[in-house]
Amino acid sequence: MLDRIASFGRLGLDIVASLGRSGRFLIGVLGGVPRPVTGFPLLIKQIYAVGVLSLAIVVVSGLFIGMVLGLQGYTILSDYGSESAIGQMIALTLVRELGPVVTALLFAGRAGSALTAEIGLMKATEQLSSMEMMGVDPLRRVIAPRLWAGFIAMPVLAVIFSVVGIWGGMLVGVEWLGVFEGSFWGNMQSSVDFLDDVMNGFIKSVVFGFVCAWIAVFQGYDCVPTSAGISSATTKTVVYSSLAVLGLDFVLTAVMFGDF
Amino acid sequence: MAQRTLEIIVGLFMVAGLAALLFLALQVSGLSPKAAESTYTLYANFNDTGGLTPRGKVSMAGVTVGSIESISLDRETFQARVEMSIHSEVDNIPADSSAVIRTSGLLGEQYIDISIGGDMESLQAGDTFYSTQSAMNLERLISNFASGK
Numbered sequence: 001m002l003d004r005i006a007s008f009g010r011l012g013l014d015i016v017a018s019l020g021r022s023g024r025f026l027i028g029v030l031g032g033v034p035r036p037v038t039g040f041p042l043l044i045k046q047i048y049a050v051g052v053l054s055l056a057i058v059v060v061s062g063l064f065i066g067m068v069l070g071l072q073g074y075t076i077l078s079d080y081g082s083e084s085a086i087g088q089m090i091a092l093t094l095v096r097e098l099g100p101v102v103t104a105l106l107f108a109g110r111a112g113s114a115l116t117a118e119i120g121l122m123k124a125t126e127q128l129s130s131m132e133m134m135g136v137d138p139l140r141r142v143i144a145p146r147l148w149a150g151f152i153a154m155p156v157l158a159v160i161f162s163v164v165g166i167w168g169g170m171l172v173g174v175e176w177l178g179v180f181e182g183s184f185w186g187n188m189q190s191s192v193d194f195l196d197d198v199m200n201g202f203i204k205s206v207v208f209g210f211v212c213a214w215i216a217v218f219q220g221y222d223c224v225p226t227s228a229g230i231s232s233a234t235t236k237t238v239v240y241s242s243l244a245v246l247g248l249d250f251v252l253t254a255v256m257f258g259d260f
Numbered sequence: 261m262a263q264r265t266l267e268i269i270v271g272l273f274m275v276a277g278l279a280a281l282l283f284l285a286l287q288v289s290g291l292s293p294k295a296a297e298s299t300y301t302l303y304a305n306f307n308d309t310g311g312l313t314p315r316g317k318v319s320m321a322g323v324t325v326g327s328i329e330s331i332s333l334d335r336e337t338f339q340a341r342v343e344m345s346i347h348s349e350v351d352n353i354p355a356d357s358s359a360v361i362r363t364s365g366l367l368g369e370q371y372i373d374i375s376i377g378g379d380m381e382s383l384q385a386g387d388t389f390y391s392t393q394s395a396m397n398l399e400r401l402i403s404n405f406a407s408g409k
Contacts, residue, residue, distance in 0.1 A: 044263075044266055044267055045266060047270045048266050052273045091288050153273075155277070156277030156280075157277075159280040159281050159284065160276060160277060160280045162284060163283050163284060166288060189287075189288070189290025190290065190317070192288050192289040192290070193289055193315060196315075198281075198285060198288070198289050
């Protein structure tokens with residue numbers, strides 16, 4: 001019994017300690033903003049790895065989610081004879097919620113896990129410590145470009161996701177089910193506000209990008225340098241990022257759209 | 261991969277993101293480039309605003325001429341005070357016009373329709389509509405009908 005209480009306490013202390021480490025780590029990384037000339041190629045390479053290569057999964061899921069929204073929305077709205085409201089339903093759902101959230105979940109699974117595994121393997125094969133021996137700061141050379149790349153790529157991906165989703169919804173609603181195109185766009189334009197909806201969704205995706213990239217690089221940097229350690233760190237990245245995204249989404253939605 | 265190709269691909273990626281944002285701004289939210297339109301403020305007091313919400317439209321003969329800024333309760337009269345911003349080019353609304361809350365369609369959103377009066381004077385910025393007509397309340401209508409009034 002006493003052992004159990006002790007292990008519970010140890011768990012709590014471990015969590016607090018790892019939070020503290022991640023905070024110190026973040027300060028160290030943010031201090032290492034990629035230098036304009038030498039750091040820029042590294043940043044470009046990472047944006048390619050986490051952003052451009054995630055484009056395929058983001059576009060395909062965006063298209064299908066938009067099409068499903070169109071189909072589901074049509075079945076429900078046509079009961080009330082207001083299927084022309086399908087445009088505003090699709091656009092608001094995607095721009096406010098699904099765009100940032102689903103992109104962040106996909107991003108955590110596709111790019112975050114790869115970042116963790118890569119950095120974890122670098123640590124396990126002692127590349128990070130040999131960099132330190134050579135006088136190269138691994139935080140600046142390895143971690144910072146990856147964190148910034150995630151931070152930059154995620155909003156771009158989320159915006160592309162929303163656009164592709166709206167296009168997919170239009171494909172189903174207008175081309176297939178025959179909603180009048182003018183009322184599709186007209187209803188959408190009269191109900192979507194640029195600052196309130198589009199920009200708030202954009203801010204969400206910026207926050208999610210930062211959190212996902214932070215969790216991914218920290219888990220990689222902090223992992224136990226064994227193969228089991230890397231695998232558990234990769235799992236943790238995906239689980240923690242997903243939970244953080246969903247939790248933060250609630251908080252951000254309450255702040256942005258809640259009337260109180 | 262050569263650094264140059266990489267830079268071009270990432271550049272295209274960022275351009276695609278910007279284009280998508282532009283699409284959301286122009287096509288989805290209907291933001292027109294001349295969005296900073298000058299407006300002036302008018303007020304109207306209603307007994308019942310029903311489901312009227314801020315950002316709703318204000319129209320005249322079916323044409324949108326402004327939007328609802330805010331809805332608040334007047335603590336003196338216990339009426340709802342609606343603040344509307346009207347486009348500056350519509351500066352000749354007759355002073356005896358009335359503001360009516362209407363519903364677009366059966367279940368659509370509610371908006372304010374300005375029915376035109378005949379006065380030669382026109383409403384100035386900061387003025388309040390003299391006559392208003394509150395939202396049609398379906399429940400009250402039905403209960404009136406049921407009680408035979």
